[in-house]
Amino acid sequence: MTESDAFRSNTRAWLEANCPPEMRQPMRSEEDACWGGRNWTFASDAQRVWLERMVERGWTVPHWPKEYGGAGLSPAEAKILKEEMARIGARNPLYSFGISMLGPALLKFGSEEQKKRFLPEIARGEIRWCQGYSEPGAGSDLAGLHTKAEDKGDHWLVNGQKVWTSYADKADWIFCLVRTSTESKQGGISFLLFDMATPGVSTKPILLISGNSPFCETFFDDVKVPKDQVVGQVNRGWDVAKYLLGHEREMIAGMGLGGTGGTLGAALKPDDPLLRAEIAAFDVDALAFAAMSERFFEMFKAGEAHPASPSMMKYAGTELNKRRHELIMAGGGSDALEWDSERSKGGKAARDWLRTKANSIEGGTSEVQLNIVAKHILGLPGA
Amino acid sequence: MPLLNDDQKMLQETAASFLADEGGPAKQLRHWRDTGCTDGYGTALWKQFGELGLTGICIPEAQGGLGLGSVEAALVLEEIGRNLTPSPFLTTAVVGARAIEATAHAERWFPGILSGEAVFALAVDEGPRHGPDRVAMTAERRGNGFVLNGQKQFVVHGNSADMILTIARTAGSPGEREGLTLFAVPRGAGDLESATLADSSKAARLTFSNVEVDADAVVGEVDGGWEPLNRALNSGRAGAAAELVGVAAGATAMTVDYLKQRKQFGKLIGEFQALQHRAAHLYGEIEIARAAALKAAELLDSGNEKAELMVAVAKAKAASVARLAVQEGVQMHGGIGMTDEHDIGLYMKRDAVLGELFGDVYYHRNRVAELSSY
Numbered sequence: 183m184t185e186s187d188a189f190r191s192n193t194r195a196w197l198e199a200n201c202p203p204e205m206r207q208p209m210r211s212e213e214d215a216c217w218g219g220r221n222w223t224f225a226s227d228a229q230r231v232w233l234e235r236m237v238e239r240g241w242t243v244p245h246w247p248k249e250y251g252g253a254g255l256s257p258a259e260a261k262i263l264k265e266e267m268a269r270i271g272a273r274n275p276l277y278s279f280g281i282s283m284l285g286p287a288l289l290k291f292g293s294e295e296q297k298k299r300f301l302p303e304i305a306r307g308e309i310r311w312c313q314g315y316s317e318p319g320a321g322s323d324l325a326g327l328h329t330k331a332e333d334k335g336d337h338w339l340v341n342g343q344k345v346w347t348s349y350a351d352k353a354d355w356i357f358c359l360v361r362t363s364t365e366s367k368q369g370g371i372s373f374l375l376f377d378m379a380t381p382g383v384s385t386k387p388i389l390l391i392s393g394n395s396p397f398c399e400t401f402f403d404d405v406k407v408p409k410d411q412v413v414g415q416v417n418r419g420w421d422v423a424k425y426l427l428g429h430e431r432e433m434i435a436g437m438g439l440g441g442t443g444g445t446l447g448a449a450l451k452p453d454d455p456l457l458r459a460e461i462a463a464f465d466v467d468a469l470a471f472a473a474m475s476e477r478f479f480e481m482f483k484a485g486e487a488h489p490a491s492p493s494m495m496k497y498a499g500t501e502l503n504k505r506r507h508e509l510i511m512a513g514g515g516s517d518a519l520e521w522d523s524e525r526s527k528g529g530k531a532a533r534d535w536l537r538t539k540a541n542s543i544e545g546g547t548s549e550v551q552l553n554i555v556a557k558h559i560l561g562l563p564g565a
Numbered sequence: 566m567p568l569l570n571d572d573q574k575m576l577q578e579t580a581a582s583f584l585a586d587e588g589g590p591a592k593q594l595r596h597w598r599d600t601g602c603t604d605g606y607g608t609a610l611w612k613q614f615g616e617l618g619l620t621g622i623c624i625p626e627a628q629g630g631l632g633l634g635s636v637e638a639a640l641v642l643e644e645i646g647r648n649l650t651p652s653p654f655l656t657t658a659v660v661g662a663r664a665i666e667a668t669a670h671a672e673r674w675f676p677g678i679l680s681g682e683a684v685f686a687l688a689v690d691e692g693p694r695h696g697p698d699r700v701a702m703t704a705e706r707r708g709n710g711f712v713l714n715g716q717k718q719f720v721v722h723g724n725s726a727d728m729i730l731t732i733a734r735t736a737g738s739p740g741e742r743e744g745l746t747l748f749a750v751p752r753g754a755g756d757l758e759s760a761t762l763a764d765s766s767k768a769a770r771l772t773f774s775n776v777e778v779d780a781d782a783v784v785g786e787v788d789g790g791w792e793p794l795n796r797a798l799n800s801g802r803a804g805a806a807a808e809l810v811g812v813a814a815g816a817t818a819m820t821v822d823y824l825k826q827r828k829q830f831g832k833l834i835g836e837f838q839a840l841q842h843r844a845a846h847l848y849g850e851i852e853i854a855r856a857a858a859l860k861a862a863e864l865l866d867s868g869n870e871k872a873e874l875m876v877a878v879a880k881a882k883a884a885s886v887a888r889l890a891v892q893e894g895v896q897m898h899g900g901i902g903m904t905d906e907h908d909i910g911l912y913m914k915r916d917a918v919l920g921e922l923f924g925d926v927y928y929h930r931n932r933v934a935e936l937s938s939y
Contacts, residue, residue, distance in 0.1 A: 447939035458939065462930040463885075465937065467853075469875065470882040473860035474853040480568050494849040553838075555845035560821050562844065564836035 189259055193266045200235045202228035206271045211530065215277045218307025220354045233307055236275040243281055243305045246289070250297055251305025257483045279348070280304035280311040282433045284357050287373070287426040291414040300375070312378070313430075314344040314358030314400060315423070322550050324359075325368045325420060329402060331360035338362075338374065338412075340382075340405040346544065350385040350398035353378055357426075363417050373419035376407040392536035393521070393529070428489070430545045431496035432482075437541055438471045438499025440506055445469070450513035461509055464502075471502055490558035497551040500541035507535040569640075576633075577640040583617060588650030590908050597651060598765040604725040605767035606651035614654060615681020623662040623800070628675050635659075635800055635862035639807035643855070646811020647818075649908070649915050651766055653684045653722045659804045661685030664730050664797035668784050670749050674728065686726035687797065688717035688750075688771055695924040697732065697798060698742050698791075702773065704733035710780050711735070711748070713755070713773040721922065723769025724759040727752050731771075732794050735787055747790035748782045764914040799873060802880045802923045803865055806858040809883035809919050813851050813890035816912035820844065820894045827899075840897060847890055854879075854886040874936045881929035884920040891916045 205228050209215060216222070216229050224230040236242050239253060245260045246252025255263065285304055288297055303309045320327040329342025340360060350356070355377055363370030378385075382405035387395035414422045440446070445465040452458040478495055481487040510531060511518045518535075520526035542548040556562045569577065587593075593607055614620050622637045624630025631637070638659050645652060657678055664687070665671050677683025689697050702715025713733055723729055729750045737744025755773040762768055785793040821844055824835030834840055861879035864872035891913040895902040902909045920926065 445933070445937040445939075447934050448937040451939050458934060459927075459930065461939075462934040463881075465933050466878050466881040466885075466930055469878040469933070470853050470857035473875070473878075474856035477568075477856040477859070484568055486568065491852075494845075494852060497846075498849050498853060549842065552842040552845040555848055556841035560841075560844055560848060562821070562824060562835040562841050563833045 204228035205232040219310025250301035312353035338407040344400040347400040368420040371419040373413040373422040392533040431492040435495035435499035438502040493551040493554040580644040588648040612681040620658040634866035639862040642807040643811035646808035647815035657685040660801040663800040686723040688731040702733040720769040742791040745790035747784040806879040806883035809887040813887040816894040877929040877932035884926040
């Protein structure tokens with residue numbers, strides 16, 4: 183037996199023994215996702231137990247070093263764990279922007295003190311993070327942001343407003359882009375971490391077309407932030423921001439993969455020949471994209487991926503996800519239009535469909551991704 | 566899917582430099598087209614494929630080949646597509662070799678394939694659209710052999726082939742996969758009408774009227790022809806997908822270069838966002854099509870149960886992406902793209918033929934639906 187076979191069989195045995203049966207059921211709604219944090223209420227005992235057991239093993243962040251709460255797994259081992267979890271349909275024990283976005287940035291740019299302070303509590307799901315990037319006047323032109331942090335000697339004084347802050351009303355801490363200099367656009371931005379409970383921070387949920395409010399407006403009014411909570415160098419936060427955006431785009435691109443296994447056509451069983459044809463065309467694109475995701479993962483691991491390639495993946499994955507939900511709506515007919523009935527699980531199909539429209543806006547619009555590919559990969563002039 | 570290993574990368578580099586040097590339109594496609602070559606490809610170049618060992622990719626080592634597989638064939642075919650190289654590589658070294666592997670025909674034909682001398686063609690389609698299970702051509706037992714009656718079309722390289730793999734019905738009726746038998750029909754059997762296709766390649770229409778073949782012409786089992794046929798077709802579809810990726814990539818590279826050279830309104834046209842976004846979209850689609858083609862090849866090589874589904878995905882995806890690439894290519898080149906002098910139009914014509922070969926985008930989308938039970 184090779185080492186990886188041994189790892190696989192141990193992993194399989196552990197998952198069999200430790201993943202509660204309820205956590206092997208597909209998620210019924212967003213409420214089934216465990217986000218952790220100071221104020222988290224577990225939806226069930228099984229959800230709590232599953233998180234605790236995975237945390238103990240370092241498997242909420244299997245590839246992070248052990249000293250930061252991970253398990254120090256190699257990419258190959260992490261992949262095996264992922265496959266074995268998928269095999270039994272195990273739910274992700276912890277959804278976390280700390281894991282998917284801030285963590286990688288801290289690992290690359292954070293000081294040793296910052297890593298020791300913030301990473302373990304992310305791994306354990308104790309602190310829930312939100313991302314303060316976009317502003318009312320800085321969307322696609324993110325570097326045009328105005329929220330400022332003034333150096334007051336022993337602290338930063340933050341004033342300004344963020345928008346589209348996902349789950350800001352539920353988050354414990356924020357990683358935030360702030361202007362620390364007006365001398366240069368990208369070169370005057372710093373990457374700041376602070377507690378959302380700090381006096382002067384307030385949030386206001388935004389009601390979206392889906393009827394849900396996953397995003398907030400976030401206001402900073404004379405917020406005092408300790409000096410040691412800048413990640414990387416002052417005025418060099420754009421480097422951190424871009425690196426983190428790459429990870430965010432990868433995560434969003436994953437939406438292109440949709441659910442586990444099976445084609446959309448197999449799920450919808452369309453009886454209209456023209457709809458069937460459109461779904462088949464979609465399934466071709468979706469299965470091809472799944473092959474690309476797998477290849478992208480391998481290329482990324484091997485350092486062979488172009489640094490701008492997450493933009494290509496994000497664009498393709500999100501456009502695909504929007505198409506998927508258009509087809510789900512078409513396949514569902516008038517059933518899919520019900521907005522709040524029990525039968526429709528509270529309008530899940532329609533609300534999910536509307537939610538996907540943000541996929542090609544959040545984390546950089548499709549148009550911004552195409553600009554990046556045109557400039558950095560194709561080398562087109564003036565892009 | 567694992568990335569390419571060092572041997573595969575070396576093979577890719579060998580094929581890339583060989584075909585860039587020797588396989589481009591000036592030396593091959595245009596040359597043979599404009600000199601009225603009846604084969605539609607260069608026999609000397611085909612021998613060079615043999616000398617480099619490329620024709621032995623799908624032939625087992627024990628029989629003198631490289632003992633590699635569809636992934637390696639895909640690497641070569643992408644370069645063939647990029648350079649628009651007319652060559653019997655796909656029909657012979659991939660489809661032909663796969664059809665006769667582990668049969669009595671292997672010993673007879675492998676040496677000729679290895680040396681780059683033998684050429685094979687596959688005769689499947691009987692109407693203008695692909696439909697291998699709709700075969701109506703008959704093969705009736707007579708004496709020690711069979712009598713063939715029926716007709717075939719779109720037999721690529723059929724007019725220069727030493728052997729034409731021909732599928733005919735020994736039992737059952739059109740629409741059934743049972744009762745088909747694959748025959749190795751030697752050159753000269755049946756009436757042959759040569760047709761030049763849009764991309765200047767040659768395909769044959771064949772008419773068989775009471776043509777007798779020996780019993781040993783059967784490839785595999787009588788009534789069991791679907792198995793070798795499907796194996797050969799799937800390797801051909803995965804190969805055509807890879808070649809289409811090459812066509813798409815070649816056309817797009819040429820187009821992106823043009824965007825960086827051509828000036829209008831006092832600017833390089835590549836500065837216009839209307840063109841940038843289309844080019845960037847195309848880039849991503851080509852990457853995705855390549856991933857699908859390689860995945861299909863890999864699943865074929867490992868005998869994975871999902872191979873057939875992924876082959877259909879790869880052919881459908883690569884065909885639609887290459888179609889987009891050549892259309893955008895001609896459009897973005899503007900007037901010069903409409904001229905015979907410029908190579909971008911050659912990509913459009915090559916894509917048209919490859920897209921149709923072994924089933925077009927609609928055929929394979931339908932396969933994806935069928936294989937997913939909807």
